[in-house]
Amino acid sequence: MTSPISAIxxxxxxSGVNPVASTAGVAATSGPNSDFGGMLSKGLESVQASQAxxxxxxxxxxxxxxxxxxxxxxxxxEASLGLQLTMAIRNKAVEAFQEIMRMQA
Amino acid sequence: xxxxxxxxxxxxxVAGLSARQTAIANxxxxxxxxxxxxxxxxxxxALSSAVASGRAPATVTPSVxxxxxxxxxNGSNVNLDEETLSxxxxxxxxxxxxxxxxxxYGLLRDAIKGA
Amino acid sequence: xxxxxxxxxxGTGVTVYxxxxxxxxxxxxxxxxxxxxxxKAFQARYVIAQEAQxxxxxxxxxxxxxxxxxxxxxxxxxxMADTEGYVRRPDIDLGSQMAQMIMAQRAYQANLAVVDRAxxxxxxxxxxxxx
Numbered sequence: 001m002t003s004p005i006s007a008i009x010x011x012x013x014x015s016g017v018n019p020v021a022s023t024a025g026v027a028a029t030s031g032p033n034s035d036f037g038g039m040l041s042k043g044l045e046s047v048q049a050s051q052a053x054x055x056x057x058x059x060x061x062x063x064x065x066x067x068x069x070x071x072x073x074x075x076x077x078e079a080s081l082g083l084q085l086t087m088a089i090r091n092k093a094v095e096a097f098q099e100i101m102r103m104q105a
Numbered sequence: 106x107x108x109x110x111x112x113x114x115x116x117x118x119v120a121g122l123s124a125r126q127t128a129i130a131n132x133x134x135x136x137x138x139x140x141x142x143x144x145x146x147x148x149x150x151a152l153s154s155a156v157a158s159g160r161a162p163a164t165v166t167p168s169v170x171x172x173x174x175x176x177x178x179n180g181s182n183v184n185l186d187e188e189t190l191s192x193x194x195x196x197x198x199x200x201x202x203x204x205x206x207x208x209x210y211g212l213l214r215d216a217i218k219g220a
Numbered sequence: 221x222x223x224x225x226x227x228x229x230x231g232t233g234v235t236v237y238x239x240x241x242x243x244x245x246x247x248x249x250x251x252x253x254x255x256x257x258x259x260k261a262f263q264a265r266y267v268i269a270q271e272a273q274x275x276x277x278x279x280x281x282x283x284x285x286x287x288x289x290x291x292x293x294x295x296x297x298x299x300m301a302d303t304e305g306y307v308r309r310p311d312i313d314l315g316s317q318m319a320q321m322i323m324a325q326r327a328y329q330a331n332l333a334v335v336d337r338a339x340x341x342x343x344x345x346x347x348x349x350x351x
Contacts, residue, residue, distance in 0.1 A: 010106070018323055021205075030122075045114070051212065054208065055109070055111040056111075058111035058115055059110060059114045059243065060109050061118070061198075061202055062111070062115045062117065062118035062152060062162075062202065063118070063153040063156065064118075064223050065149075065223075067223065068224050068225075068345070069201050069223060069342055069346055070345035070348060071206065072201065073201075073346060073349055074347040075348070076204070077206070077349025078346060079212065080208060080211055080349075081349075082213065083212055083215055084215055084219070087215065088219075089112065091219065116221070136289045186235060186238055188263070189227075189234070190227060190231040190234065190335060192225060192229075193335060194224055194228075197223075197339065197343065200343075200346050201346045204350075
């Protein structure tokens with residue numbers, strides 16, 4: 001299956017928020033922890049990891065060697081929610097970026 | 106697009122578990138049939154070894170074998186306790202396997218919706 | 221059956237107690253068995269339960285047999301009686317067999333109840349996190 005992660009690339013464009021902050025008096029968003037680009041790519045890495053984990057457990061579900069079914073369902077839920085959360089953050093960031101660009105114009 | 110390792114392994118499991126459900130139903134229906142040999146469906150070991158050795162899970166097909174249970178007085182060798190418990194196990198594993206496939210479809214669906 | 225481990229373990233219990241129930245019913249069915257003094261009496265069968273070797277549940281460790289001598293009964297009218305009028309009957313006490321049957325039945329049902337409750341928990345696990 002194509003990794004759903006690749007469907008939400010284009011995250012790096014968001015890091016353009018930084019230069020805008022100094023002109024509009026909007027609270028500065030520079031700094032390593034509040035850099036949206038960095039935050040989102042870390043989020044994507046962890047979603048990819050939780051997806052890989054869920055996939056491994058899915059193979060164990062298939063061949064009957066998984067001893068606790070809750071392990072799989074928890075991993076699958078975490079992968080799904082992680083993806084949705086990362087996408088929600090990305091969408092909000094894009095909205096904020098577009099809002100700021102409009103203010104500039 | 107849906108041919109990654111876990112998807113194809115899950116697909117084999119769905120086929121195997123479904124075949125097992127049928128075999129169990131047959132066994133229970135024939136519990137008093139003289140001379141009936143209980144049928145068992147096997148696929149888990151073949152699937153594990155395929156995955157471990159890197160072969161595609163799609164090469165694994167579930168196989169039907171006769172049970173080695175001792176025959177009872179009427180010549181049938183169906184063990185009702187074993188069939189009942191196996192049925193419960195198979196039903197739940199089927200649900201879990203379908204849930205797993207559903208999760209994988211769901212991830213892709215979320216990505217499509219959000220893009 | 222290792223995905224739903226509790227069900228597999230309870231399954232071993234169900235097997236052991238079913239065998240015990242079968243043995244006890246067999247003993248009771250043969251309690252009025254008559255044999256000649258030159259042959260063995262019907263021997264009661266006892267199932268020996270022990271912990272399973274792989275640590276998962278129980279297994280039948282072996283079968284023990286009751287006395288082959290049985291009881292010598294004086295029944296000169298019985299067609300199987302020997303020259304002195306004796307026959308052999310099994311040395312089985314109905315009361316003790318009935319007590320065993322109750323124990324085996326309760327153990328059997330207890331294990332089935334475990335399967336039932338385990339099924340509920342595992343179903344909850346399967347449905348976890350469904351939106």
